[in-house]
Amino acid sequence: MTSPSTPLAVVILAAGQGTRMRSRTPKVLHPLAGVPLIGHVLATAEELGADHVLAVVRHERDAVVEAVTAQSPRVSIVDQDDVPGTGRAVELALEALGDFDGSVVVLSADVPLLDAATLRALVDAHSLSGNSLTLLSALFDDPTGGGRIVRDAEGAFASIVEQKDASDDELAISEVNAGVYVFAARMLREALGAIGTDNAQNEKYLTDAAAGIRTLGGSIQAVPIADRWLVQGINDRVQLGDISRELNARIVRGWQLAGVTIEDPASTWIDLKATLEPDVTILPGTQLRGATTVASGATVGPDTTLVDCEIGENAVVKRTDATLAVIGAGATVGPFSYLRPGTYLGADGKLGAFVETKNARIGDGSKVPHLSYVGDAVVGEGSNIGAGTIFANYDGVNKHESRIGSHVRTGSHNVFVAPISIGDGAYTGAGTVVRKSVPAGSLAVNVAPQRNIAGWVETHRPGTAAADAARAADADGND
Secondary structure, rough: OOOOOOEEEEEEEEEOHHHOOOOOOOOOHHHEEEEEEHHHHHHHHHOOOEEEEEEEOOHHHHHHHHHHHHHHOEEEEEEOOOOHHHHHHHHHHHHHOOOOOEEEEEOOOOOOOOOOHHHHHHHHHHHHHHOOOOEEEEOOOOOOOOEEEHHHHHHHHEEEEOHHHHHHEEEEEEEEEEEEEEEHHHHHHHHHHHHOOOOOOOOOOOOOOHHHHOOOHHHHEEEOOHHHHHHOOOOOOOHHHHHHHHHHHHHHHHHOOOOEEEOOHOOOOEEOOOOOOOOOOEOOEEEEEEOOEOOOOOEOOOEEEEOOOOEEOOOOOOEEEOOOOEEEOOOEEEEEEOOOOOEEEEEOEEEEEEEEEEEEEEEEEEEEEEOOOOEEEEEOOOOOOOEEEEEEOOOOOOOOOOOOOOOEHHHHHHOOEEEEEEEEOOEEEOOEEEEEOOOOOEEEEEOOOOOOOHHHHHHHOOOHHHHHHHHHHHHOOOO
């Protein structure tokens, strides 16, 4: 293990523009399993337990800094100047570290799958071997774009050659620099001071520090990594998609091993911050986004998206889109329900087919079975909201609340014009527009008497199929 007396600093490179993403969003802020790319690297750096963590930024500086500090307030921000290149970025980070004398880990913000255990092993190897530089490498079937690891006849590290500066023989090398380094701080400072920009890109390459360290007599070791996904970088949206699938497959597998039934892993997407208890069942086409939690015995899916939701024990949620909603134990939701933020469904409650809710608190055992909108409302326990009901909560300027008591039975096709309240045990008739509050135990109705106007169709719709049918019925003596 690394000696606790050896100080450790982590430098995260996040200054690049990422033009191949073709995006207005900075590359390092593109989401992966619900976390920005740089967020994955920050989490790894924190788990590593470094004494210092620094992020070097430039492109879309303010947006990147906001994301970094929101997740890791103790991270030091270093601004890259007009001199391009990773070498210059690390040089500025070293300046910010002052007289720091220890090991410096350099990571890229677009390499999100690298884990702390792998880094600890690399830092330990660096310390035990007394290296001036220890780096990770990987073998790729298609190494295009990567800096090639050149080795001597004995197989020892010789140099790193960037793609644009490589010869044909060097381009044939499949071992690629993974962009993960552990440097001895003193040697790195000296080597960086001697680096220029004499290359195809006119940049100050960090990889050129390797040649400088060798010139200074420092030892260098390239350590191949078996799991190349851990060091796979993201330069475009194709690579982002590939890594998204790989990370999701690992997340899904982890939950399966933890006791969750996932019927179709390929169509199930689970964010890193989501949590599931044993004996949960996830059906095909389900997405669990954000900090969604699912309790034991619950069934979610098929074709369901939950964002930052809380699902209680033994609840069933199918073909539903929900955000910031709480579903109580034993409750059922769906199919085709739309739960907007602020929805709370109590234990054993029901939100049925084609029901939309927003800022609605629905008590234990209460039901909104189908074809209804419930917004800005409180519903007590054991109540039933009839089909086709609308809570008219908006007067064109302000939103208002409706309060429905416990054990209320409302008729089909009701409109509740807020603000109103309906007392416990009250009923409302079908088709009622409730504009005034209803006392407990009362029946509210406002249906006008029905009038039948004889002959209206033949008079006003002559020549239609309806008129012909009516005439034929009259001739047969039918009502």
